[in-house]
Amino acid sequence: MSYIPNETRYECLPYRRCGNSGLMLPALSLGLWHNFGNITPFETQQQILRTAFDNGITHFDLANNYGPPYGEAERNFGIHMERDWRPFRDELVISTKAGYDMWPGPYGNWGSRKYLISSLDQSLRRMHLDYVDIFYHHRPDPDTPLEETMGALAHIVRSGRALYVGISNYSAEQTAAAASMLRQMGVPLLIHQPRYNMLDRWIENGLTDVLRKEKVGCIVFSPLAGGRLTGKYRSGIPADSRIAKDPRYLRQDMLDARLSFATDCLQKIADSREETLSQLALQWVLRDPVITSALIGASRPQQIIENIAALQKPALTADEISQIETILQNASQEVSI
């Protein structure tokens, strides 16, 4: 049956301006890293995407190597595109990336002009798209001159393959250099995509200052630490969880004493606000306006509904933010990991 989206979808969550650009992004965006390869049934994928859009999530984030296997998430997205999304292309912001190993040999990895342009052409073919809204360099390349990588991004925009460009996993210093170079090339840096959650706060040590100064947007990935900040691992490993299903990136040994201490204490704050730990974790990453969007993953539609509801609840108070700060400091300093 053809898909008819929820008519009230634009009343479900706020949209935030991405840096000083004209582009607004939903406060929650959906990533297709896990759950869109060959492990997840196609019907489940379809329900996740439809639930997201029905609830106002207009931004889907991909990369050349999302799967498994590599390329499969984009390939599946191309089928979803034909079945559901073609009529809504102009209501969607679709991103992809290149920067990690994708194909054998010296041209399928890192940050050369050769790799970025050919990878994006492959991505467009897999996704059945003429252009992506945002194309990212996925990680800094220590060997390719930054001028070459940024020059490739600028070329990609001028050639019409992408409307905007971003970088991911770049340090504060690398970001400042990239932003300045792109500005000189007449193609502003739209956005940075770093990891950020209660367990990994590296962006607070310089990167957010650079983004504020340069007026670049910020979409933070893994705001739930891959599921560790949902409370689902507090009493074991559920059979349908990421650690049980696909432990390549999230492993049992990442459930440590620091996490148990933090989630036990944080759960009490969530309870006092009559919300879930996942909702608290999402409100926390979005507390600073420099963060444009929190980029979540979901293995089932219900998770999206729960996560979106976080944005309909009152913002964290200064007192709650300070209590969370104390918990996170105690977790990192007083608990041996």
Ligand SMILES: NC(=O)c1ccc[n+]([C@@H]2O[C@H](COP(=O)([O-])OP(=O)(O)OC[C@H]3O[C@@H](n4cnc5c(N)ncnc54)[C@H](OP(=O)(O)O)[C@@H]3O)[C@@H](O)[C@H]2O)c1
């Ligand atoms: N640029 C980069 O280098 C980079 C790196 C990593 C990710 N990303 C992007 O960020 C996106 C999100 O990453 P992520 O998946 O690690 O994000 P995440 O939101 O921290 O974790 C998502 C996982 O948590 C679980 N979950 C989500 N909501 C839940 C809820 N309400 N209750 C219980 N469990 C819940 C689900 O896992 P289970 O149900 O399977 O346990 C879900 O797949 C990726 O898809 C990708 O687009 C980018």
